[in-house]
Amino acid sequence: MSTVPHPPIVSRDEWTAARKTLLAREKELTKHYDAVNAERRRLPMVRLDKEYEFDGPGGRVKLVDLFEGRRQLIVYHFMFDPEWEEGCSGCTGLVNAIGDLSMLGDRNTSFALVSRAPLAKLEKYKNEQGWAWPWYSSFGSDFNYDFHVTLDNNIVQLEYNYRDRAELEAREEAEPYFTSGESHGLSVFFELDGEIYHTYSTYARGCENLTNSYTLLDRTTYGRQEDFEDSPEGWPQRKTYG
Numbered sequence: 496m497s498t499v500p501h502p503p504i505v506s507r508d509e510w511t512a513a514r515k516t517l518l519a520r521e522k523e524l525t526k527h528y529d530a531v532n533a534e535r536r537r538l539p540m541v542r543l544d545k546e547y548e549f550d551g552p553g554g555r556v557k558l559v560d561l562f563e564g565r566r567q568l569i570v571y572h573f574m575f576d577p578e579w580e581e582g583c584s585g586c587t588g589l590v591n592a593i594g595d596l597s598m599l600g601d602r603n604t605s606f607a608l609v610s611r612a613p614l615a616k617l618e619k620y621k622n623e624q625g626w627a628w629p630w631y632s633s634f635g636s637d638f639n640y641d642f643h644v645t646l647d648n649n650i651v652q653l654e655y656n657y658r659d660r661a662e663l664e665a666r667e668e669a670e671p672y673f674t675s676g677e678s679h680g681l682s683v684f685f686e687l688d689g690e691i692y693h694t695y696s697t698y699a700r701g702c703e704n705l706t707n708s709y710t711l712l713d714r715t716t717y718g719r720q721e722d723f724e725d726s727p728e729g730w731p732q733r734k735t736y737g
Contacts (some may be wrong), residue, residue: 496735540685540692542701547638549631550614558638558684558691561631567604568684571705572644574677575610575617582610582620586679590626592706607631611639611677642696645679681705 505513547558562568573590575584581587590608599606607629610617612630621630639645643654653660655678680698684691704710712718 540694543598543691547636561607561729563605565603565605569606570609570682572680573610574679575612576677577612609633644678
């Protein structure tokens, strides 16, 4: 008898009945997902009152230059502290798993990576990874601090994933990395009549859908197999950090 943890073994008819029950729940989830996306599109936007500058391969550029002439810009805040010699392993895995994004350009949208490490380190790491994504350094600017992906309460009031300092410190035992240092996130910007607006930012697990790997693993019996904790089924499951 196998000792490998697994779901109950049933007849095909029993499986089909259970699958139809789950299908109804999946359809509910799809409808809810569509509704949340619609609400996200209706989120109001805020005009930026700072003119952020970055170091890029072609020299010093402004945030508007990252749009590359398009209407929308998606920025992935890649964790890379100026003191580090390599980028965050989690961010690296995420970027490695990003597929063809040509559809973004076809829909008037640009995508770029931004990190606080100096450009020379970013370029070196980019070449080692074989990436072609535009990657800019925000070193010396307020960009990372203002968008709460470099956490330093001495510079900007502590906030991450829309939790304030008290909330973050209350969670510190479970998530100590969300109270100081570098973190990751994704921000979206919109250009209108020469002005740039911030429309959306998400952090932590809000970034995981940038890659299909998690989506595919969520379809499997063992799921993501990370942040192990005991589960009723007897195999590892993800802890419910948000």
